[in-house]
Amino acid sequence: PFADAHKLVEEGLAAQDVDESDLPDIDTDDDGEDDKRDVLGEMEISARMMITGGDPKEEADLKRADRAMIREALLMAAHATYKEGRQMLPSDLQQALYDIASDNDEGVINVRNAQRKAKAAEMAESLGMFTQAGSFEAELFNREGELWPEADVTLVDLGHLAREGYEAQMALTMVSMTNMINNIAERDQFLGRDIVFTVDEAHIVTVNPLLSPYMTKVVKMWRKLGAWLWLATQNLKDYPDIAEKMLNMAEWWICLTMPPEEVKDISRFRALTPEQESVLLSASKLSGCYTEGVVLAKRIEALFRAVPPSLFLALGMTEKEEKAERRALMNEFHCSELEAAKRVAQNLDRLRGLTEKQQEPATV
Incomplete structure (x- = not known):
């Protein structure tokens, strides 16, 4: 999560540059097109995720002085690891906070009272979940990262982190991956090849x-680097209100058929005219045949119908009875799940009137 820490040193930032009275709010974002990337602000968010564990109550308890102390520790750790010629890790931030708590490091700028030292020590201890040797979190986050292999498509399965209780780990993983993608986008910005970051x-x-x-x-x-974020979701209700600014930046909304309550969820983040609501509610779906949806963008508003090929439908079938049908075909024909899906697809083609009789599926 702190792979870009050395950029702070290269920019000439030092711990004494942190001004508690001049800290921006975390969701403050200037709308100017010439904004410079706020690396320190991004690192502060990562540090707060680890310190609070994603707990809204703990996050709300963080004071401006606490944020200033976190930033000072980040800069101290960045300078220390820059001198050592290695990546900054969460354990380096933890050590910097311990140094602030004890005033025993030359990088400590402000001499603090016992209460502030205790807060620094408390935040350092909170980082222990991500730095404790042998823990899953330490193995995942408290080690130097490596560049991804060069590939046209990279798939990352985060199913383990989608479980309850892993919210902070999931958020921190997203930060780390976004940093990686950002570095690739900066490196390849002159190649004229877009990057699409899709999150299901x-x-x-x-x-x-x-x-x-x-x-x-x-x-x-x-948008200046040719990288684009696509968010796919079936539940806008779970988005926090603070996501409004992020979703307002979306240039395209592609909305498949949805009930009235989901249309209301869209209106939380995007103003809808009565005409747009009417079109959204008019979209329909016929199982095994087609799904309608609506595109909302600055230059286009349109109702569309998606008619996927039968094989795509068969491969995407996840309902219990659909899985049972595939299993029955696998047992009957002693074939793989892929071949069973192809037989399901051929039956769909027949029902759609695309073929007159069932044919043997092509072997792989």
Whole structure:
């Protein structure tokens, strides 16, 4: 999460540059097009995720003085690791906070009273979940990162972190991946090749109230780098109110058929005219045949009908009875699940009137 820490040193920032009275609100974002990336602000968000564990109550208890202390510790750790020629890790931030608590490091700028020292020690201890040797979190976050292999498509399965109780780990993973993608986008910005960052079940990963402001800060710069964030979700209800600024930046809304309550959920983040609401409610669906949806953008508003090929439908079938049908075909024909899906697809083609009789599926 702190892979870009050395940029702070290269920019000439030092711990004494932190001014408690001049700290921006975490969701403050200037609308100017020439904004410079706020690396320190992004790192502060990552640090707060680890310190509070994503707990809204703990996050609300953080004072401006606490934020200033976190930033000072981040800069102290960035300078220390820069001198050592290695990446900054959460354990480096933890050590910097312990140094602030004990005033035993030359990088400590302000001599604090016992109460402030105790707060620094408390925040350092909170980081222990991400730095304790042998823990899953330490293995995931408290080690130097490596560049992804060069590939046209990279798939990352975050199912383990989607479970209850892993909200902070999920948010921190999203921050780390976004940093990685941002570095690739900056490196390849002159190649004329776009990057698409697609997040499925996005309501799970954006539920952390700190993540939406972070994504807003980063994604705002991406249009200059040819990188685009696509969020796919079936549940806008779970998005926090603070996600409004991020979702307001969306240039395209592609909305598949939905009930009236989901249309109201859209209106939380995007103003809808009565005509737009009417079109959204008019979209329909016929199982196994087609799904209608609506595109909302600045230059186009249209109702569309998606008619996927039968094989795509068969491969995407996840309902219990659909799985049972595939299993029955696998047992009957002693074939793989893929071949069974192809047989389901051929039956769909026949029902759609595309073929007159059932044919043997092509072997793989």
